[in-house]
Amino acid sequence: MSATDAGSADTAVRIAAAVRAGERSALDVLEGHLARIDSAEADVHAFNLVTIDSARAAARAIDERVAAGEDPGPLAGVPIALKDNLCTRGVATTCSSRILEGWVPPYDATVVERVWASGAVPVGKTNLDEFAMGSSTENSAFGVTRNPHDLTKVAGGSSGGSAAAVAAGFSPIALGSDTGGSIRQPAALCGVVGVKPTYGLVSRYGLIAFASSLDQVGPFATTVADAALLLEAIAGHDPADATSIPQEAPRLLERLDEGVQGLRVGIVSELMGDGIHPDVLARVREAAEALAAAGATVEEVSVPAVTYGLSAYYLIAPAEASSNLARFDGVRYGLRVDGATTQEMMVNTRTAGFGDEVKRRIMLGTYALSAGYYDAFYGQAQKVRTLICRDLDAAYERFDVLLSPTSPTTAFDVGAIHDPLTMYLNDICTIPTNLAGHPAASVPFGTGADGLPVGVQVLAPALGEIPMFRAAAVLEAAAPAKGAHP
Amino acid sequence: MSRITRDDVAHVATLARLELDPERIETFTSQLAAILEHAEDVEALDLAGVPPTSHPYELVNVLRPDEVGATLPNEEALAAAPQAESGRFRVPTILGEAP
Numbered sequence: 001m002s003a004t005d006a007g008s009a010d011t012a013v014r015i016a017a018a019v020r021a022g023e024r025s026a027l028d029v030l031e032g033h034l035a036r037i038d039s040a041e042a043d044v045h046a047f048n049l050v051t052i053d054s055a056r057a058a059a060r061a062i063d064e065r066v067a068a069g070e071d072p073g074p075l076a077g078v079p080i081a082l083k084d085n086l087c088t089r090g091v092a093t094t095c096s097s098r099i100l101e102g103w104v105p106p107y108d109a110t111v112v113e114r115v116w117a118s119g120a121v122p123v124g125k126t127n128l129d130e131f132a133m134g135s136s137t138e139n140s141a142f143g144v145t146r147n148p149h150d151l152t153k154v155a156g157g158s159s160g161g162s163a164a165a166v167a168a169g170f171s172p173i174a175l176g177s178d179t180g181g182s183i184r185q186p187a188a189l190c191g192v193v194g195v196k197p198t199y200g201l202v203s204r205y206g207l208i209a210f211a212s213s214l215d216q217v218g219p220f221a222t223t224v225a226d227a228a229l230l231l232e233a234i235a236g237h238d239p240a241d242a243t244s245i246p247q248e249a250p251r252l253l254e255r256l257d258e259g260v261q262g263l264r265v266g267i268v269s270e271l272m273g274d275g276i277h278p279d280v281l282a283r284v285r286e287a288a289e290a291l292a293a294a295g296a297t298v299e300e301v302s303v304p305a306v307t308y309g310l311s312a313y314y315l316i317a318p319a320e321a322s323s324n325l326a327r328f329d330g331v332r333y334g335l336r337v338d339g340a341t342t343q344e345m346m347v348n349t350r351t352a353g354f355g356d357e358v359k360r361r362i363m364l365g366t367y368a369l370s371a372g373y374y375d376a377f378y379g380q381a382q383k384v385r386t387l388i389c390r391d392l393d394a395a396y397e398r399f400d401v402l403l404s405p406t407s408p409t410t411a412f413d414v415g416a417i418h419d420p421l422t423m424y425l426n427d428i429c430t431i432p433t434n435l436a437g438h439p440a441a442s443v444p445f446g447t448g449a450d451g452l453p454v455g456v457q458v459l460a461p462a463l464g465e466i467p468m469f470r471a472a473a474v475l476e477a478a479a480p481a482k483g484a485h486p
Numbered sequence: 487m488s489r490i491t492r493d494d495v496a497h498v499a500t501l502a503r504l505e506l507d508p509e510r511i512e513t514f515t516s517q518l519a520a521i522l523e524h525a526e527d528v529e530a531l532d533l534a535g536v537p538p539t540s541h542p543y544e545l546v547n548v549l550r551p552d553e554v555g556a557t558l559p560n561e562e563a564l565a566a567a568p569q570a571e572s573g574r575f576r577v578p579t580i581l582g583e584a585p
Contacts, residue, residue: 200543386537
């Protein structure tokens with residue numbers, strides 16, 4: 001059983017060029033994607049909400065602007081799916097949580113404003129693990145998203161809906177958010193490109209916060225060029241986000257064809273052993289060979305502190321989450337379950353509104369921050385974060401980019417993992433990047449023996465998007481036949 | 487480090503404004519214990535002299551010009567409120583009934 005139809009879908013680069021030139025109508029492009037949604041969404045469940053009417057109105061407006069001689073922008077007429085933790089003015093935003101069910105934000109996230117301003121056509125809000133806490137999109141209050149390559153498998157998470165939407169051809173591009181791997185891991189499992197940009201390169205304004213020092217918005221696409229196109233559109237300084245880096249968006253598309261001649265590539269030894277499936281390891285080694293064949297120098301490199309990444313992350317991220325999610329108290333928006341006093345109302349609201357995984361992480365974070373444990377857990381984890389930054393910095397003195405698996409395995413069965421800690425191990429290769437604030441991309445590179453997609457991760461130092469995309473483009477060109485789509 | 491107990495979990499739930507039934511407290515106690523046990527590798531490290539990293543990309547004193555800009559109108563800010571009254575968010579009793 002599969003629902004992938006990406007082969008018949010066009011890329012964002014080609015759609016935008018044709019729409020801008022008046023050769024294709026944005027409405028026709030949209031209707032093709034709505035037809036795919038209509039035929040397969042019931043099986044995949046990528047969306048919490050499909051905004052058909054506003055998408056048609058947006059596509060018509062694009063066509064009118066082209067007819068009037070205007071240029072609607074670099075994403076002209078390109079359908080895009082938005083993760084449902086990005087605020088959309090006038091359109092319900094739920095974080096896949098009961099506590100925000102029915103909430104309609106009064107403003108757009110900066111990235112949403114920017115995709116509108118680039119001429120893109122938002123088609124809907126995609127499913128996620130509640131508040132982006134999870135690695136399988138099974139923790140959604142509104143049902144599981146399934147992998148378009150095999151509907152018995154998970155799509156990964158937490159941005160599983162965005163990954164599945166792109167893999168199923170519902171939209172050529174999508175936005176997700178990545179706190180510990182939530183763009184890259186579902187991209188790997190769904191066989192699409194996913195990029196977590198440098199922390200601060202893309203505005204977080206209007207992204208509903210999970211762990212503020214780790215969260216970053218980024219693109220999903222079927223091609224590396226489409227991911228670059230979307231990242232160019234959303235990146236760049238935003239005064240509304242105090243952590244936004246005050247510089248312009250990098251020019252990525254014009255650099256994609258530069259190749260990797262002379263590029264120094266390090267394979268992270270610590271992420272190439274225990275717990276990684278042999279098929280995944282084999283694809284990463286083949287990817288390294290492909291880069292070497294294209295002129296890169298490839299060596300193994302030890303980055304010892306990454307082995308502590310998982311432990312540090314699962315103290316830091318829940319600690320930040322426990323603070324961020326304190327705002328959901330039934331007072332200003334979202335669910336309210338009444339009580340005799342305000343405190344009782346808050347307890348009743350949060351108890352009814354949050355799912356188990358969110359409660360677990362709030363509890364873990366509250367504990368890690370509480371008196372007597374702060375130094376042992378949260379303080380210690382922040383010091384480990386320093387070690388990870390130092391070890392990665394040392395590696396980047398000798399290498400331009402690093403290579404590793406994205407996910408330890410291919411997509412697993414829906415319902416297969418019950419134990420929280422086992423689920424957390426999915427993030428072992430992706431977490432170090434978030435702790436360091438660096439960029440990383442997952443590029444599809446062949447399949448496992450099970451026929452399911454494998455993703456290879458390209459890591460780069462802060463603001464190293466250009467070499468990262470150059471390496472990603474070479475991997476894309478060298479990847480085993482795209483007929484990987486079953 | 488001693489293992490997290492049921493009493494710890496019950497206490498933390500109170501701090502976090504969550505109500506957990508006894509069964510849930512039991513489950514969370516063992517799950518949180520397993521996660522914290524995994525974190526013992528971090529707890530055991532000697533990190534004296536290592537500074538903490540709270541933020542990956544250091545930006546200092548990010549300020550904007552002190553100029554009044556556009557803000558959400560009162561009605562829009564209250565539009566999603568479960569209860570509002572006289573331009574304010576309405577909540578149940580906080581301090582007890584007035585005499």
